[in-house]
Amino acid sequence: MVTVRPAQPTDGEALVAVHVAAIRELGSSAYDDEQIEAWAAKKDPSGYPVEEETAHFVVATRDDDVVGFGHLALDAAEIRAVYVHPDHARDGVGTTILEHLERTALDAGLEDLSLLASKNAVEFYERHGWTSGEWVDHESTGGVTLECLWMEKSLPG
Template identity: 40%
Template sequence: MELAVREAVAGDAHDVRDVHLTSIEGLAGQAYTDEQIRAWAHDRDPEQYPIDSEKTVFLVAEHDEEIVGFGWMKPNADDYFRADIDGEITAIYVHPTVARNGIGTRIYDELEARAVRAGITSLGLWASLNAVPFYQAQGYARVTDHVHEYHGETLTLVEMENRCLR
């Protein structure tokens, strides 16, 4: 599959939102209930994505000029992590029609490479239950579980860390 990974631009926000919703609805069904998925996907606004933020690296993956995945990283991790980490992978999502073709890995590899170039030595994230195997394959280890509320539904998320960046 021919794929281009590039920095996102403001005009990508609606397509990013569409991939986000479709990915949640299409890939999380074995890990969460229908009610949890609806709450998680509820009310996503294209303006919520920090595409233009100087505090993030926001990438999209394109196939045949369509956005099929995205991911973003914060070089400075937020303080809600239990692990002592430098940077944060905030999200990686892939459209379900092209999932498991290496797109998430390509996005992750580029985010990690940028983290290493920025001097970051450890990354953390909160993974949905369905994404834990993907992040384990990237070298992440489980730190702890967290319960997060989305629009009245609670979801278990897994805090993970990687101290062996490539």
């Protein structure tokens, strides 16, 4: 069973581990080695906005292990992250995180959300009712450009 809870500063190392593993394994189907290494670079345990007031930052756990995370920027009505460790991919973890973030946005009174999807994640979001916008160049943390897709979704209600 997967549980979603607010992320804590003590989750930093686990967040980095999930983030880097997901990028390297799941992102490699859509980007070249240079892009993957740049995207995975410079991840710092203290660099996740787990205590920011306008950030709804959560982790997904299974048997007390962090297996994924999500970030909803409430002030921007934007989902900024849904990452799942590859050992738990395609097992409902990403869906659980995404549904939690969407419910939180709806409860906060938001009507529409946007996100910037990596090429390897577009199909996942489309399956969950997100629609495609335009392709854009996004600069990774390592300074390399990744082609990503702006997507949006109107929330029910």
